[in-house]
Amino acid sequence: MLTDADxxxxxxxxxxxxTTTVLLLLIGTPLAWWLHNSRSRWKPVWNAxxxxxxxxxxxxxxxxxxxxxxxxxxxxxxxxxxxxxxxPFTFWGLVxxxxxxxxxxxxxPLQNSFAAIGQRPLEVAATLRASPLDTFFSVVIPLAKPxxxxxxxxxxxxxxxxxxxxxxxxxxxxDKTRVVxxxxxxxxxxxxxxxxxxxxxxxxxxxxxxxxxxxxxxKTPLQLHDVKQERP
Amino acid sequence: xxxPLQADTAKSIHCRFQLEYDGFKLDVDQQIPGxxxxxxxxxSGCGKSTLLRCIAGLEAANTAYLxxxxxxxxxxxxxxxxxxxxxxxxxxxQEASLFPHLNVQKNLAFGRKRSRFIRDPATLEQxxxxxxxxxxxxxxxxxLSGGERQRVxxxxxxxxxPQLLLMDEPLAAxxxxxxxxxxxxxxxMHNELEIPVIYVTHSPQEVTRLADHIVMLEDGKxxxxxxxxxxxxxxxxxxxxxxxxxxxxxxxxxxxxxxxxQLEVVFAGGVLNLPAAxxxxxxxxxxxxxxxxxxxxxxxxxxxxxISNVLPAQIQDMTEGEPGLxxxxxxxxxxxxxxxxxxxxxxRLELKIGMLVLAQIKATSIV
Numbered sequence: 001m002l003t004d005a006d007x008x009x010x011x012x013x014x015x016x017x018x019t020t021t022v023l024l025l026l027i028g029t030p031l032a033w034w035l036h037n038s039r040s041r042w043k044p045v046w047n048a049x050x051x052x053x054x055x056x057x058x059x060x061x062x063x064x065x066x067x068x069x070x071x072x073x074x075x076x077x078x079x080x081x082x083x084x085x086x087x088p089f090t091f092w093g094l095v096x097x098x099x100x101x102x103x104x105x106x107x108x109p110l111q112n113s114f115a116a117i118g119q120r121p122l123e124v125a126a127t128l129r130a131s132p133l134d135t136f137f138s139v140v141i142p143l144a145k146p147x148x149x150x151x152x153x154x155x156x157x158x159x160x161x162x163x164x165x166x167x168x169x170x171x172x173x174x175d176k177t178r179v180v181x182x183x184x185x186x187x188x189x190x191x192x193x194x195x196x197x198x199x200x201x202x203x204x205x206x207x208x209x210x211x212x213x214x215x216x217x218x219k220t221p222l223q224l225h226d227v228k229q230e231r232p
Numbered sequence: 233x234x235x236p237l238q239a240d241t242a243k244s245i246h247c248r249f250q251l252e253y254d255g256f257k258l259d260v261d262q263q264i265p266g267x268x269x270x271x272x273x274x275x276s277g278c279g280k281s282t283l284l285r286c287i288a289g290l291e292a293a294n295t296a297y298l299x300x301x302x303x304x305x306x307x308x309x310x311x312x313x314x315x316x317x318x319x320x321x322x323x324x325x326q327e328a329s330l331f332p333h334l335n336v337q338k339n340l341a342f343g344r345k346r347s348r349f350i351r352d353p354a355t356l357e358q359x360x361x362x363x364x365x366x367x368x369x370x371x372x373x374x375x376l377s378g379g380e381r382q383r384v385x386x387x388x389x390x391x392x393x394p395q396l397l398l399m400d401e402p403l404a405a406x407x408x409x410x411x412x413x414x415x416x417x418x419x420x421m422h423n424e425l426e427i428p429v430i431y432v433t434h435s436p437q438e439v440t441r442l443a444d445h446i447v448m449l450e451d452g453k454x455x456x457x458x459x460x461x462x463x464x465x466x467x468x469x470x471x472x473x474x475x476x477x478x479x480x481x482x483x484x485x486x487x488x489x490x491x492x493x494q495l496e497v498v499f500a501g502g503v504l505n506l507p508a509a510x511x512x513x514x515x516x517x518x519x520x521x522x523x524x525x526x527x528x529x530x531x532x533x534x535x536x537x538x539i540s541n542v543l544p545a546q547i548q549d550m551t552e553g554e555p556g557l558x559x560x561x562x563x564x565x566x567x568x569x570x571x572x573x574x575x576x577x578x579x580r581l582e583l584k585i586g587m588l589v590l591a592q593i594k595a596t597s598i599v
Contacts, residue, residue, distance in 0.1 A: 120329050123290055126316035127323035128343030128392060138342075142333040 002198060008175045009183035010202070016091070016179060017159040020098040024106040024155050025148070027099070032110035033136065051104050058101065062168025065097050069169070089171050094179070097169040098159045105154040113147020114140065146218055153214045157207060243267060243301060245396070245428065249286045250295035258282050258293070258452040266301050268444035269422055269429045279452040280432045284400050287430065288323055289316040300396055301428075320349050322389030324399040328381035330373035336384050337369040343392040350393050359390040362424065363417050379410035383417060390421075397429045403438065418442055440464075440480045440521045441599045465561060465568035467551045472559050472570060477524040479569050480599065485512045501565030502543040506596040519599045526594040527571035529560060531581055533590060541593040545569065547585055550578070558583075562591050569593075 002010075035046060053061055068075045069087040075096075076086045087093035121143060125135040141148070163181040170177030172186070180199055187196035243266035251258040258279045264270045272280040285291035287298060289306065292313070298306040305314045322343075330339050344356060360366050363383040373381060382402055389397060402418075403411045415438075422429075422442055431442060439446060439460070446463040448456040456469045463469055464479050483499035488511045495508040497520060504520060512518065533542060545562040553559040558578040560571040569591060573583075583589070 120325070120327075121331065123316070124323075124325065124329045124331070125342075126290070127288060127321065128388070129317050129346035129348075130342070131317050134346070139331060143331075145333075 003195070005174055006183060006195060006199060009178050009180045012175060013160055013179040016094050016098055017156050019095050020102060020159045021152055021156045023095065023099055024102060025152060028103065028106040028110060028151065032107045033114060035107070036111050036114040050107050053101050054104050058162065058164025059168055061101060062097065062165040065100060065165070066168050069093060069096065088169050089173060089177060091176060094166060094170045094177055097165050098162060101162055101165045102155045102158045105158045106151040109147050109150040109154060110144065113144040117143045149217060150214060153210055157210045160203070160206070245301070246297070246299045247287055248295070248297040249283065249293040251282065251286065251291065251293040256452060258286070260452070260454055262447055262454055262457060264428070264430065264447065265445055266428050267426070269431050269442050270445040270447060271439050271443040272430060272432045272447050272449060273434065273439055274449035275434055278449040280449050281400050283449065284398050284430060284432050288321060288398055289314065289319055320395040322392055322394030322397045324386050324389050324402045326401045326405050328385040330381055330384055332373050335370055335372050336365065336376070339373070339384060340388050340391050343388060347392040349395070355393050356391050359387040362390070362421060363387040377410070378406050379413045382406060382414060386417070395427055397425070397427055399429065399431045401432050401434070403435070404433070415441065436476050437599070440478065441519065461568065465570055467549055467559055467561055472553070475525065477559070477570055477572065479522050479524070481520045481522065481567055483518060483520060485514050485516050485518060487514065488512060499567060501567035504593065504596055505540045506598070508598065521597050521599045522569060522593055523595070524559065524570035524572040527562070527569060528592045528594070529571055529573055529581065529583065530590045530592055534592070539592045539594055541596070543591050543593070545589055545591040547583060547587045547589060550583065550585060562589070564591060
């Protein structure tokens with residue numbers, strides 16, 4: 001069945017995905033809120049940048065990140081000067097790369113759920129003495145719960161499934177950067193189909209389960225019909 | 233016209249707004265009394281809701297000046313703009329807009345726990361009692377009827393102890409039955425509340441029932457403003473020559489005759505008799521609505537007539553109304569009344585301004 005290397009790869013995958021999801025929720029929430037509210041004429045540019053990982057081949061993304069995070073790249077110089085060393089081929093290198101890679105999967109559901117809330121609940125909150133920050137925490141976040149659920153699940157699941165970026169940034173170091181998708185690739189290369197079957201089956205089941213949970217829960221999203229805005 | 237309704241600036245709301253968007257222009261400079269219900273009235277698209285949103289601070293006008301009972305809330309010339317959440321107001325939207333993730337009690341508490349102006353802890357119970365929602369406190373908003381939802385929304389706005397209550401067509405989204413369910417609560421609110429209320433509506437029924445003052449808007453401009461009686465009886469007001477033209481008389485119950493189910497009401501200008509299904513307490517105040525089409529003019533008292541309300545009056549003014557109609561403004565003691573009569577009758581009776589006549593009132597309704 002599963003070898004220690006397989007289990008290590010599984011554990012590492014979960015660790016990377018979980019860390020990435022938490023970081024992305026922390027970064028993605030204000031970013032999505034800002035994008036939702038921005039009246040800037042540069043908004044399409046920002047939206048396009050956030051969506052780039054959706055269309056870019058992971059190898060391209062990985063290549064640029066490798067150059068940026070490398071010893072002579074701007075990010076690499078920064079991390080070196082902070083005494084963190086260079087990020088490629090480390091756990092945190094994988095996390096940073098995953099954050100870029102999965103960014104749209106977190107930001108876009110959040111943006112959509114913010115848009116679905118509309119202006120009206122925010123106006124109501126303002127007439128009930130809530131400051132904008134207060135409103136964000138007491139009204140926006142509770143009403144955007146389905147969006148946060150979707151964002152977390154998609155962010156997590158998408159990070160579990162990454163391959164190209166990992167290969168470029170992380171390489172293939174056991175227990176450090178060798179995630180499940182890379183391990184499966186190794187097994188197939190070595191014609192080790194039984195092991196590949198096991199790991200692939202686990203990922204298949206996991207992915208299906210995640211989507212099943214998401215669609216079951218989101219079948220009954222919060223009722224927003226009462227708070228939608230109408231233009232006077 | 234921009235005549236102030238009230239000279240006392242300490243107890244009044246002075247608003248001046250200029251705002252332009254999508255070919256619409258709002259240009260208002262108006263003094264609103266600092267007490268009672270002022271209705272912003274007009275057809276849809278006239279800018280009444282926009283004006284209300286400007287007063288709340290939900291809409292930012294290019295030029296804005298707003299002084300409420302002595303406090304400046306906005307003054308674009310001095311770059312003063314108090315954000316909505318810092319203004320001591322209550323706002324009721326057309327749709328109840330309750331927070332769907334909070335039950336009724338938490339909806340009521342939302343603004344209350346953030347308000348700095350709550351001095352009397354009993355005000356929450358009072359607003360719950362006033363709107364009759366005590367039995368709904370634990371319910372979620374999606375388990376309420378439309379009427380209940382709107383009542384909770386009104387109570388939620390009152391619970392923050394506002395110094396000014398703004399209501400944007402609070403009944404417009406409800407069907408007739410729900411309207412009738414809420415109107416008594418609003419009438420009660422009118423009688424018990426001491427803060428000024430600005431109420432937006434396009435329904436003449438709500439105007440006659442609730443308004444103390446009217447500001448009439450058309451195309452973003454004020455076309456008439458004043459007390460309910462004065463605006464309704466003005467011949468140049470947009471309402472005067474429509475079929476809805478009517479006058480509201482405020483009177484006091486004098487007598488109830490149960491055998492005829494007849495009510496006798498004294499007003500400044502005479503006594504009116506009207507049928508009423510239920511007895512009213514003698515001395516209680518009431519509003520009577522008299523449609524201009526139900527008032528006719530006679531030179532001599534009819535001898536054998538079913539019309540029981542025939543009152544002496546003087547013709548104050550006359551104007552051409554809809555084709556074939558003359559609108560006559562009658563003065564009965566202190567009160568004014570409008571009458572729609574045919575142009576032919578007016579000619580036959582040789583009606584002139586200043587003439588003493590008899591006003592025959594066919595029907596009166598309680599509002």
